[in-house]
Amino acid sequence: MITIVNKHKTFAATGGCAFDKDKPAVVFVHGSGLDHRCWALQSRWFAFHGYSVFAPDLPGHGLSAGEPLSTIEATGQWLVKALNTIEAPSIHLVGHSAGFLVALEAAGALGDRLKTLTAVASSASIPVSDLLIAAAESSAAEGADFMLRWGFGSQTHAGISAVPGMQPIAIARQIISGNPLATDFKACHNYCAGGSRVSEINIPSHVILASEDKMTPIKFGLELASSLRARITQIDKTGHMLPIESPKRTLEAIKAFIIEHTD
Amino acid sequence: MGKSSFLGEETIALHSGYQPDPSYGSRAVPIYQTTSYVFESVDEAAALFNIEKGGHIYSRMTNPTVATLEQRIAALEGGTGAICTASGMSALFVTFITLCSAGDHIVSAAQIYGSTATLLKHTLKRFDIDCTFVSINDSKSLTEAIQDNTKLVFCESIGNPGLEVSDLPAISKIAHEYGLPVVVDATFATPSLCRPFEHGADIVVHSVTKWLGGHGVAVGGVIVDGGAFNWGAHGKHPTLTEPYEPFHGISFWEEYGPSALVMRIRAESMRDLGPSMSPHTAFLLLQGVETLSLRMQQHVKNAKQLTSWLLEQQLVTWVNHPDLPDNPTHKVAERLFPHGAGSMLCFGVQGGRNGGRAFMDALKLASNLANVGDSRTLVLHPASTTHSRLDDEAMKAAGSSVDLIRVSVGIESIADIIKDFKGGLKAVERMAG
Numbered sequence: 001m002i003t004i005v006n007k008h009k010t011f012a013a014t015g016g017c018a019f020d021k022d023k024p025a026v027v028f029v030h031g032s033g034l035d036h037r038c039w040a041l042q043s044r045w046f047a048f049h050g051y052s053v054f055a056p057d058l059p060g061h062g063l064s065a066g067e068p069l070s071t072i073e074a075t076g077q078w079l080v081k082a083l084n085t086i087e088a089p090s091i092h093l094v095g096h097s098a099g100f101l102v103a104l105e106a107a108g109a110l111g112d113r114l115k116t117l118t119a120v121a122s123s124a125s126i127p128v129s130d131l132l133i134a135a136a137e138s139s140a141a142e143g144a145d146f147m148l149r150w151g152f153g154s155q156t157h158a159g160i161s162a163v164p165g166m167q168p169i170a171i172a173r174q175i176i177s178g179n180p181l182a183t184d185f186k187a188c189h190n191y192c193a194g195g196s197r198v199s200e201i202n203i204p205s206h207v208i209l210a211s212e213d214k215m216t217p218i219k220f221g222l223e224l225a226s227s228l229r230a231r232i233t234q235i236d237k238t239g240h241m242l243p244i245e246s247p248k249r250t251l252e253a254i255k256a257f258i259i260e261h262t263d
Numbered sequence: 264m265g266k267s268s269f270l271g272e273e274t275i276a277l278h279s280g281y282q283p284d285p286s287y288g289s290r291a292v293p294i295y296q297t298t299s300y301v302f303e304s305v306d307e308a309a310a311l312f313n314i315e316k317g318g319h320i321y322s323r324m325t326n327p328t329v330a331t332l333e334q335r336i337a338a339l340e341g342g343t344g345a346i347c348t349a350s351g352m353s354a355l356f357v358t359f360i361t362l363c364s365a366g367d368h369i370v371s372a373a374q375i376y377g378s379t380a381t382l383l384k385h386t387l388k389r390f391d392i393d394c395t396f397v398s399i400n401d402s403k404s405l406t407e408a409i410q411d412n413t414k415l416v417f418c419e420s421i422g423n424p425g426l427e428v429s430d431l432p433a434i435s436k437i438a439h440e441y442g443l444p445v446v447v448d449a450t451f452a453t454p455s456l457c458r459p460f461e462h463g464a465d466i467v468v469h470s471v472t473k474w475l476g477g478h479g480v481a482v483g484g485v486i487v488d489g490g491a492f493n494w495g496a497h498g499k500h501p502t503l504t505e506p507y508e509p510f511h512g513i514s515f516w517e518e519y520g521p522s523a524l525v526m527r528i529r530a531e532s533m534r535d536l537g538p539s540m541s542p543h544t545a546f547l548l549l550q551g552v553e554t555l556s557l558r559m560q561q562h563v564k565n566a567k568q569l570t571s572w573l574l575e576q577q578l579v580t581w582v583n584h585p586d587l588p589d590n591p592t593h594k595v596a597e598r599l600f601p602h603g604a605g606s607m608l609c610f611g612v613q614g615g616r617n618g619g620r621a622f623m624d625a626l627k628l629a630s631n632l633a634n635v636g637d638s639r640t641l642v643l644h645p646a647s648t649t650h651s652r653l654d655d656e657a658m659k660a661a662g663s664s665v666d667l668i669r670v671s672v673g674i675e676s677i678a679d680i681i682k683d684f685k686g687g688l689k690a691v692e693r694m695a696g
Contacts, residue, residue: 016513044518045315048511055274061494063517073493097394159268159279159338163317164330166522167337167345167527174343174490174521248316 007060008066009084012036012056015047019054024115024262025088026254028055029079031097031122032184033136033147033176035062038096041163041247042254047230051092051258056082058102060170061179068180072098072191076105085111092258096243097216098126098188116261117228118206118254121213121242123220124194124227126184131196136182144176145186153212153239168244198227205230206244206257208250215240231257266341272455273556280334294546295327314510314530324533328542330544332549336475336485339454339555340467343490343681344525346533347483347545351450351470352378353538354484358446358468361528362500365391370408370415370443372399372429374662377467377649379448383417400430400592402437409441414499415466416443420459421451421585421605422668424645427660428585428592428604435463442497450474450636451605455559460489462599466524473636474606477551477558481544486528490521503527558638561674563603569670569684573610578618578688578695580666584608607635608671611666612691619644619666625690628675628683630692640673640680 001019003010012019013036019025026046028039034043036043036055047053058075059248060068069075079102083091091113095103100122107114118232136143148169207225209218211234218234225232238246268275269690282290300319302308310316329347337345348354359382360367371383373396384395397404399418409416416438431447438445444465449457453474459467469475471483492514494503503523506512506680510530514636533539551558566584573582585596586606596604612618622644623631629640633649642651646665650658655665672680 011517013431013517016511016518035520035653037518040520041315041317044313045310048313048315054311062520142490155282157269158282159270159275159278159334160282161317161330161334163344164319164325164327165333165337165346166317167267167334167342167523169269170337170341177491219412226364248318251316 003082005064005078005082005085007132008059009064010056010059011063012054012082013039013043015043015045015053015055017053019052019086021087021089022054023050023052024090024092025052025086026092026094026258027055029095029099029102030055030058030061031094031099032188033144033179033181034096035155035175035179037062037175038243042243042251044097045251045255051124052088054083054086054088067183068183069187070183071186071187072101073105073193075102075187079103079106080109086259089113090115091259092116092118094120094254095122096120097122097240098184101126101188101191101194104194104201107197108200112248114203115208116204116258117201118208118257119221119224119230120208120250120254121210121216121221121240123216123224124198125191126188126216133185133189134184140177140181143181144173147176147181148173150214151240152245153210153237155237156239156245162247168241172241172244195227198224201228204261206233207231208233208253210240210242210246211236212238267338269344272339274554275335275338277553279338280331284587290327291548292331292549294542296542298322304595314513314526315615322542323539324529324643326542326545329540330543331552332545332552333485335549335552336469336471337487340487341458341460342467342487343521345485345487346528347471347485347540349483349484349538349540351443351448351468351472351484352382353508354468355448356382357528357532357538357624358466358486358537359387359392359415361502361524362384362444363387363392364385364502366412367392368410369394369417370405370413371396372418372422373397374399374425374427375419376423376448398429399434400595402433405434405437409423409443413441413443415446416450416575417446419448419451420457420599421607423451424606424609424667426583426585426590426609428596428599430457430592430595431464431565431599439463442499444492451607452600453555453559455556456563456602456605457599460491465489465492474559474562475552475555475600476548477555477636477638479634479637481547483540483544484522485546486525488522488524491625494523558674562606565674565677565680566606566672567603569672569680570608572681573668576688578691580611580613582608582610607670608670608672609667610670611664612668612688614666614691614695615663616646617694618691619668621690621694622668622687623647625687627685627686628679629670634673637671638674640675641671643669645669
């Protein structure tokens with residue numbers, strides 16, 4: 001679906017069904033360098049099982065227009081505006097990596113519309129190494145290379161795919177190649193408000209962690225879960241790119257929690 | 264390495280797409296000789312059928328052994344995904360009909376495999392898909408052939424039978440200016456010698472039967488998606504961008520982006536037409552893929568040595584291989600094939616059509632048959648077989664000649680290949696009197 005946010009065309013995937021504001025909405029927020037396509041094998045299930053799906057491309061990403069935003073705070077405000085356009089009274093917010101930081105920033109403004117919060121391979125802050133930022137700034141391809149090396153787990157590096165015939169690393173590379181990775185990395189790196197935002201969360205929360213995550217190591221995810229008093233799901237033999245790398249197990253974890261908290 | 268993996272080519276060929284299975288620890292890829300897969304629940308079945316989840320439903324669409332071969336070839340080429348088919352021809356057919364509908368048009372290289380030419384010229388024509396054939400490295404001809412309803416540009420990385428190398432960067436630049444993907448049949452090259460995605464191509468097709476399989480034991484094809492083509496930018500490919508009714512109006516481009524083409528082929532052609540590869544065939548072809556790099560090195564080495572030897576023989580009137588300076592695309596081959604432009608070569612002998620026949624009948628090691636890319640040396644004399652009904656002029660028009668002998672150089676000892684060819688030339692000498 002196309003909505004207009006801050007005068008710019010915004011694309012959001014709806015999982016193959018028209019968005020219906022009367023259904024509980026599952027909102028998927030992508031991480032650095034990614035877009036809605038990283039949620040392809042999670043969003044469709046919800047859309048066909050009683051939920052409405054809103055998986056936006058953040059400004060300047062994927063099929064959305066506008067300049068990419070340079071801070072997590074600004075992106076959180078943008079997300080609130082985007083969610084206001086769909087008028088959903090009941091929202092389950094799911095964020096991957098930096099997308100969870102965006103969700104944290106938006107959460108306070110959503111009031112009681114927000115029913116649950118799910119972090120996928122994330123933590124309250126995600127410092128990005130100088131090496132990675134420098135690589136992404138000097139060459140998008142080089143930055144993507146670093147992210148793909150570190151972002152995927154050992155099985156995917158061995159060419160294993162949950163979807164027959166596919167190569168997740170190449171898919172992620174193509175998605176990243178069209179998105180502003182360096183801007184996203186810097187926004188993520190500079191974000192310091194996560195800790196205080198976490199302390200303001202008092203709704204059911206869920207932290208999904210990957211055993212081989214090198215970009216948001218699992219100990220930081222556990223700290224986040226502790227602060228949120230969240231449910232923890234750990235997925236083994238998987239790296240940071242959970243939604244692409246382990247789509248089925250990621251979906252199972254997300255859906256079990258959201259179903260449990262759907263009226 | 265490529266865009267799919269950080270492993271080296273030789274490691275990918277041996278390991279990619281498979282790890283020892285948790286039940287028995289089988290080191291080799293097992294043959295999953297099954298038609299179908301038990302669903303965990305009714306909901307799970309429904310989710311698989313509606314592409315909400317990835318997984319196996321029925322072996323016409325996917326099979327674990329076949330998927331390993333697909334993932335391995337996709338990784339070798341640097342693609343986002345691959346689909347194996349029953350043959351190279353079915354891979355081409357599926358690719359063409361996924362991108363084209365009635366009323367559409369294809370621009371193809373003129374110098375291509377005969378059955379592909381027939382598919383494009385006659386078979387697709389019955390379905391109102393038209394084709395214009397051009398000299399593919401002639402930029403002006405290529406540009407002039409593109410029409411409003413053109414959907415793709417097709418070529419072979421090394422053309423058959425003339426062994427002209429397609430200038431993929433130049434062809435891709437023109438095609439992309441018109442919003443068209445470039446489909447390359449890379450059978451003669453394999454990803455060991457040239458990876459077309461690194462030169463701008465968008466879709467790669469192979470007859471896996473040939474060098475990838477390499478042992479002449481199984482027929483198969485594969486389509487590999489590079490994932491870089493922006494299907495949504497030009498509105499030329501509604502099969503990927505417009506709602507597809509059988510799956511609740513899904514837009515493959517919006518939902519899957521860089522894997523849109525593979526997802527559409529899987530959902531439509533494999534499901535509705537069923538040109539699937541059998542798991543046993545995939546297993547046989549995997550054995551070949553595992554040694555691809557080693558074999559290609561030997562193929563190329565032998566081809567170079569045989570070419571050099573043929574050039575020194577008085578009874579040999581001409582020799583053609585892209586690595587030779589008088590091949591019209593030699594400079595292109597130098598750029599795209601730094602390790603050698605494959606192991607196909609052609610040459611002519613004195614005595615024309617009869618000279619060619621005499622040579623062929625005297626061979627003992629090389630096999631006279633209509634195949635290429637076997638680990639064994641294969642030869643064919645088109646004037647007495649595939650093109651036997653053509654006169655001299657017609658042969659020339661087809662890019663061949665009456666004295667042409669086509670060689671797919673194998674990986675035997677080069678001394679034995681040369682010894683065999685010496686015997687062939689002696690027969691030519693005897694015939695000449």
